[in-house]
Amino acid sequence: MRRLLLSNDDGVHAPGLRALHDFLCDHARLRVVAPDRDKSGASNSLTLTRPLALVVLDSGFYSVDGTPADCVYLGVNGVWEEKPDLVISGINHGGNLGDDVLYSGTVAAAMEGRNLGMPAIAMSLVGERYFETAGRVAASLVGAAESLSLPPRSLLNVNVPDVPWSEIRGFRVTRLGYRGPAERPMKVLDPRGRERYWIATVGENADDGPDTDFAAVEAGYVSITPLQTDLTQHTALDDVQGWLDALA
Amino acid sequence: MRRLLLSNDDGVHAPGLRALHDFLCDHARLRVVAPDRDKSGASNSLTLTRPLALVVLDSGFYSVDGTPADCVYLGVNGVWEEKPDLVISGINHGGNLGDDVLYSGTVAAAMEGRNLGMPAIAMSLVGERYFETAGRVAASLVGAAESLSLPPRSLLNVNVPDVPWSEIRGFRVTRLGYRGPAERPMKVLDPRGRERYWIATVGENADDGPDTDFAAVEAGYVSITPLQTDLTQHTALDDVQGWLDALA
Amino acid sequence: MRRLLLSNDDGVHAPGLRALHDFLCDHARLRVVAPDRDKSGASNSLTLTRPLALVVLDSGFYSVDGTPADCVYLGVNGVWEEKPDLVISGINHGGNLGDDVLYSGTVAAAMEGRNLGMPAIAMSLVGERYFETAGRVAASLVGAAESLSLPPRSLLNVNVPDVPWSEIRGFRVTRLGYRGPAERPMKVLDPRGRERYWIATVGENADDGPDTDFAAVEAGYVSITPLQTDLTQHTALDDVQGWLDALA
């Protein structure tokens, strides 16, 4: 039976993680290692300045006082002799669409798994109601993951519309869309009257063309985007070389 | 005179940020907004759960109780009427090579600037001694940045060998190399005898071929890598579609 | 039926808090507001630099991303119209004896209740096994608390031996003992070889005379110490005045 490592960024007590566990526990041997509190927006951050505590809860889930990437690092690398066959993170409470993936702890958890050599899937529900829909999607993808071949250092980012399973119109392979620049932060006054700044809602969708993840979810499809973790902008190498030559 | 926003991830009191300021202050109008403490490894994380305090220090630098990406967000978007013409982060104490860029707060600060619409440069010194070498590199790049044309949503990641300026052999355009998977965490016992796990040193270089950033720095060159912030693995879209079709 | 506010410092998921709830839920109307993670050693600290999130869990317990004192402040003062009749914190995992009370979040939670005008009790189990013994003690004290008259700004600090209920020898009113100065911190090397310091075990008991809390627990008694929150050293006022007069 295959071994799966589950993590998330909403924390070890989040309903989305529980749902993921419950839909997969008959299909694989599960190990759950997740942050002890909500770490949404943690991105790929790793905790380097202090050691981490790994605590087993009554549920059998492991809790870590760190980030999603910390959890996957410890879940793969830390304690157990056997490595997982697949890393799956989520089910995130809310979508990870477009440039959300740069900030998402859910995607980062999957990315950490990928960097450690495992295939990896990030699961997000674009809402907070129909976790069972996303759970079913997860189960079907996990069942088929063995037959998937991806380039090295890539992974799948999956977003599921927040509707009943019966209303899902199918699966679509997509590219990431792009939100516009974020809005100005919200100004708040603290109780002593000092100005503080609260980072606010994301920008409007600037690119949600028909082949994007935004469009797929909007149309009722599960969106599946292959992501890369090599950030080199290969198509710009020549331009930069030309610019450098002109400098010299 | 151009307006530059400076930030970093080592914190507002770090010598590398001071050096960057001192080498650029004659070339541009500078605004410095940086984290109040060391946020190395913060990646792209944004602080969404609480408001941020923006405090001006005696040095004229602004300090934020948040992440590098928070600082750039506030520096661009928060308080001032005029937007900067360029965002530059660093000088990082230590290199940001290969897949370091996924975790680096220095790169994230530049990336945040890029997402907000500005050209952006991340500057790192592969060591902690010759900040003046990196400062000179920064000054020459900033001087020439107006003539650089990059695709949308891309930025420059610059790594400078930690040697005197006279020993720099030149500039090289590079792709990111790749470190191997990280090693196991270090086990430590806390004073009460409980096991804790400290995330350890990065892996050995798994890909440091001649066109990589690793190789350029090793050979004494300043490495310049164009980075993208669109994580779509475009070359894998067809494969994933084929796999999905087989599922159905 | 009386209204009790329960809190603790080990976090909202701690077994000691659950035990306290279960032993009291038939005797009073309970509201539970506790930190979202372990805040042992938080002392009286209040969170002033950011707003707090108060989230209700499936258990009906409220979770706060703050300190024990924050929890009691919000539980008394924040949200509900009706104030509690009594604040009770614990059951702490481990004793709060002697000068532990200066650092204890459990005692601080009770102290915050007292400062807000309620009678308050801090409950600690000197161990981590027999929470039911401490639960029974809590139930009997809560039942009798109406007949207790304490000076303003004082509260009860209760420590229960970690033995079965049948082995408890009785109750003793005690004064605080005193531990000796703490030992040197433990030196650890981080994974990059840098020295770090971990605050270590507490000192040996320097004052555990027969009327102290240390002695009572050691002898198998429940220790009950009335605590004050007025830190003025009244007996030293004349000496300091004499010293000041000599200065002038």
Add this chain to the structure above:
Amino acid sequence: MRRLLLSNDDGVHAPGLRALHDFLCDHARLRVVAPDRDKSGASNSLTLTRPLALVVLDSGFYSVDGTPADCVYLGVNGVWEEKPDLVISGINHGGNLGDDVLYSGTVAAAMEGRNLGMPAIAMSLVGERYFETAGRVAASLVGAAESLSLPPRSLLNVNVPDVPWSEIRGFRVTRLGYRGPAERPMKVLDPRGRERYWIATVGENADDGPDTDFAAVEAGYVSITPLQTDLTQHTALDDVQGWLDALA
């Protein structure tokens, strides 16, 4: 020459700490160990869950990524062979009057020194302008401290009016006053419209009688209050015993 350990809770870069240093550096050998960021309201909390980094800055001050009590613990106990003769914390930006002392990191730093066996003074300026006034007070108290005899486990809490030195009317020995219960927290909406609670201003003075610290400062005097760290409410021991007897 005597050895003084200086700390504070406003952080190692705070002007009040610098002022304290500058007014004392001719009178004693100084070692400064202070938190790397603002830790106001930290109370006595000690960091037990992770090791601490102790970093020397260009100023010669030591910075710790922890609480005021952590700093004093390390400053006394951690690294240096020679123990200080006196611990002095401050100069706090703002007063520590009445029950403020329960929450104050400034007082906690002094208290930690006292618990480790040194005489200790907490210095606060009731405002943020005339640090030199508080610096002069500190220098005169430090000069005379050798002739002061205090009971074990007690320390001095000093509050200085925020006026020029020439307007100080003298010194007064005081007891702590008492603020009334804190007001309700301020409700704020986060950018996503969720309610959050910000702990607000302290209560009105409920006890500021003529012998209190509140009254002394209000009248233009430096207030000096001896504090105890034994929280036993000795005067209540008999009452609690009577209550217990009635229970049985």
